[in-house]
Amino acid sequence: NYAGDSDGDSFTMATNITLAYTPTLGKNHDLITFARFDSNDSRRTGQGMFATNTASSFLADPSIDGRTNQTGSAYSSFSQSRSVGLLVSAQYKFMDRYIVNGGVRGDGNSKFGPNNRYGLFPSASVLWRISGEPFMKNTTKYIDNLALRASYGVVGNAPRNDYSYFNTYQNYGFSYLGSSGVYPSNIELSDLRWEKVTQSNVGLTVVLLKNSLNMDIDVYRKRTTDLFYNGIAIPTYNGYSGVDMNVGTMDNQGWEFSLFYTPVKSKKLRIDVNFNISHNENMIREISPLVPRENNARITTNNAFKVYLQENNPFGSFYGFKFKGVYVDKNSTIALDENGNQIVGPNGQQIFMRFAYPSIDYVFQPGDAMYEDINHDGNIDYKDIVYLGNGNPNLTGGFGTAITFNGNLRLGANFTYRTGYQIINGTKINTTSMYGFNNQSTAVLRRWRAEGDITDIPRATYATGYNFLGSDRYVEDGSYLRLRSITLKYDFSKNLLRRIGVRGLSANIMMENILTFTKYTGQDPEVPVKLSTFSTVVDNSTTPPIKTITLGLTANF
Structure with a gap:
């Protein structure tokens, strides 16, 4: 107990x-x-x-x-922990056409050592209202607002742990002769620096047709320097398992566009539409040699994908083998060189495709999964690993509409979308591997059974073989379009309200997440991303967004 x-x-x-x-x-x-x-x-x-x-x-x-x-x-x-900050800023406006903002913020945080405890972070922005210029006076009938803006700013982030610059101690979890000792629990980090995020932005605002059309366009670049990395693994002979460090530089750059338009606006009917889209590119520019460059996944084991941290490559990329199908018969397992000729041994004997020679030296059999031999050496190993995908979407956004009839009946719908990113279908791996005792999908019914069978599902094995190595067989396009919500609301007339003695009465029905359009074969393409250095977008059939239908009646007395 x-x-x-x-x-x-x-x-x-x-x-x-x-x-x-x-x-x-x-x-x-x-x-x-x-x-x-x-x-x-x-x-x-x-x-x-x-x-x-x-x-x-x-x-x-x-x-x-x-x-x-x-x-x-x-x-x-x-x-x-203690922190202190002072912000000083000013805004100057001339004729409501030229606006200039400038400021500087100083921050101090006790989580840093004395040498780097304080940071200075400037910011500035300008706005030019072009529509207010005299040469634009003939366009006021169509252009309500036309403004060009630009901004630049730096913000600082502090580490998460207190007392990083001290040598702290902890008690041992056991005692000796009735007494317990203490041991140093961290390395003194007196040189830990502020993580700085520098962002620049250029944007354009356009308002047309008596405020019925609003558009915003922004282009940005964000650079993070002295990037924090928590718990870098170090050799245990130092007496510690990990240390926090500033490790590198990372860039994010992209653009955003949003639109709001009212094409119809009358007493009986109003139609509003909205649309937004954004694109972001992530790139690692510099990284400390002390940071591990790859995850600890062993590519020689099933269900393992490699993740690398490399300069000038996007964060979140993953790597593995190229799946080519299933070995139909014994002849199909013969190793071929780059010219399509058979590879022979020193004594002229036939060489069959192998996996991880000489450490594992598994010889592929008919019915096994076939992987592309990139360097044509007859051996599937680290040299055959290729880029498979990235979990960062190329485009994200949404759109919707709201239609109002006679001021009291409103229909609204909102969609979200995401395109250009890849998902590792972990559920597919687990339900088609035929490796253990997990439930299997009906796809295994078309598995390879005898020589000559042509299929995409390898033979059934138990606790042996390499038929579900990390490969593009399990990588799918995660692009989707989702009807996030649809709402119908009716406000009852004032005549009815007077008769029944209430101030307000409305009925509504709302449906959420009821439709998703996607080619992804898993349970849900909107897979959450784990926030870690070597995170990948893996779908293990976690609970998807819940589909709901809600009926409501609201009364005010």
Whole structure:
């Protein structure tokens, strides 16, 4: 039996002081100055104890007597962090046509060592309202607003752990001669620096036709320097398993476009449509040699994909073998060189396709999965690994419409979409491998059974073979279009409201996630991405967005 009790408390004191000053400069000039001071003090405490071998499972208090032995433990913890920041900014506007903003923010955080505790982060932006210029006066009938804008700014991120620049200690989990010792639990990180994100943006705003057409276009570039990496593995002879570091530089750049249009606007009918689309490119520009460049997946084992971190390659790419089908018979397993000629041994004997020679040296048999021999050496190994895909979508966005009849009947629909990214269908791997005791899909009914069978499903084996190595056999296009929601709402007339004595009455029906258009064969293409260094988009049939139909009646009295 086990008994335990624990308690934790957190205390945060936040201070915010804001000062704004707006001087009077004249008819066409406006100036706003702004200063803000922030401070934050967070403290966290925790304590607890547990014991084993209590007399009964109902005895939940670990301090109660009656245990057959004194096996137990007590612990406590305390942490504190402080931050302080000062922002000074100003905005100058001339004739409502030219707007300039500038500011600088200074931050200090106790999570850094004394040498890097404070950071300075500037920002600036300009806006030119072109539609306000005299040469645009003849276009006011059609153009309501035309503005060009640009911005630049830097923000800083602090590490997640407290006391990183101190040598901290912890108790051992065991005792010697009735006493427990302590050991250093982290490396002193006095040189850890702020992670800085520098972003520049250029945009255009267009408003036309008496505010019935609104468009925004933005092009951006974001560079992250001194990128944080938590827990880089280091040799254990140092006495530690990992260390936090600033490790490199990463770029994100792309564009965004949004549109809102009202093509019909009358007393009886109003139609609104909206559309947005965005594109982002991610690229690793620089990375420390101490950072592991690949995940620990062994490509010589089934159901394993390689993930590499490489300069000038996108984050989230994964690699594996190229699947070519199934070996039909014994002759199809003969190894061929790049010219299509048989590869022969030193004594003239036939060479059959092998896997991972000489470490594993598995000889492929009829009915086994066939992988492309990239270098034509008769051996499927690391040299045959190729790029298979990336989990970052090329395009994301949505669109929708809202139609209103007579002011009291409204129909709305919203769609979302994502294109140009790949998913590893983990469910397909598990349900077609025929390797263990997992339930299998009906696809295995067309598996290879005898020489001459032509199929895409290898033979059935148990705990042997390499028929489901990480390959493009399980990689699919995850593009989709989803009807995210559709709503129908009716507001009852005022005459009816007066008769029944209520101020408002409406009925509605809303349906969510009821339709998805995709070529993806898995359960759901909207696969969540795990936030880790070597994350890949793997679908293991987690719960998809729930399809719901909701009926509602709202009354106001």
